Amino acid sequence: MKPYMLEETNWKQVKHQKYEVAILPWGATEPHNYHLPYGTDSLETSKIAEDAAAKAWNRGAKIMVLPVIPLGAQNVGQIHLPFCLHTRPSTQLIILEDILTALNGQGIKKLVLMNGHGGNDFKPLVRELQPKFPDVFISLVEWFKIMDTELYFEEPGDHANEMETSIIMHYFPDLVLPLKEAGNGDAKLFKLNGLKNKIAWAPRKWDKVSEDTGVGNPKKSNAEKGRKFLDDVTTKIADYFVELAECDLNDLYEK
Numbered sequence: 001m002k003p004y005m006l007e008e009t010n011w012k013q014v015k016h017q018k019y020e021v022a023i024l025p026w027g028a029t030e031p032h033n034y035h036l037p038y039g040t041d042s043l044e045t046s047k048i049a050e051d052a053a054a055k056a057w058n059r060g061a062k063i064m065v066l067p068v069i070p071l072g073a074q075n076v077g078q079i080h081l082p083f084c085l086h087t088r089p090s091t092q093l094i095i096l097e098d099i100l101t102a103l104n105g106q107g108i109k110k111l112v113l114m115n116g117h118g119g120n121d122f123k124p125l126v127r128e129l130q131p132k133f134p135d136v137f138i139s140l141v142e143w144f145k146i147m148d149t150e151l152y153f154e155e156p157g158d159h160a161n162e163m164e165t166s167i168i169m170h171y172f173p174d175l176v177l178p179l180k181e182a183g184n185g186d187a188k189l190f191k192l193n194g195l196k197n198k199i200a201w202a203p204r205k206w207d208k209v210s211e212d213t214g215v216g217n218p219k220k221s222n223a224e225k226g227r228k229f230l231d232d233v234t235t236k237i238a239d240y241f242v243e244l245a246e247c248d249l250n251d252l253y254e255k
Helices: 011-015 040-057 089-105 123-132 162-171 223-246
Strands: 021-026 063-065 110-115 137-142
Touching (some): 021 223, 123 137, 137 223
């Protein structure tokens, strides 16, 4: 039993424990090249939240990881792929508001959104909901943006790449096909320089960008690379969990 994992704990434990922080992992369900499972974003984000919570709990932080939400906002060019599940941001807003309503009524005043999918954009949702829940402190952790990935991985990319493949090889080796079956993750760029240079942004049409749905070559992936990266990133997240659990919400700003 893990007292910081809601799906694994019980009322006997929860009834006699005061929790300070709720962690909500949020992923997606979509293809990840040929070799990774559809649930990659949700699986890895839930496990990262769990590992970070374990480290924080062992340091005295009373936190609870909620069940992962596996429904992400997809790129317009990807939702036609079989079983790619698309959730509109307006739907995500309703789900998040329902969860906040429950937590707020139960006295949980600190919520961390743990995002594991690049298509999810939670900042506007937080800005919309924060006035409705003025006593709840909502923060966002996007684990894939925390570390300099070049220190851990050789190949760039942002979808089913070396980083994601190494993470799933570490956490869920039985869910990864042999790398010889993976596509190379070759991806086409926009022709427009403004989009290539990030002066402007537009959603990518996935069927035009990638043949295998991957963006980034996964062939140099291995579980040890994933382990090293995850140890460092979950330690940094755990530091925040501890800090948040201990903080006074009425005294958050430096003098």
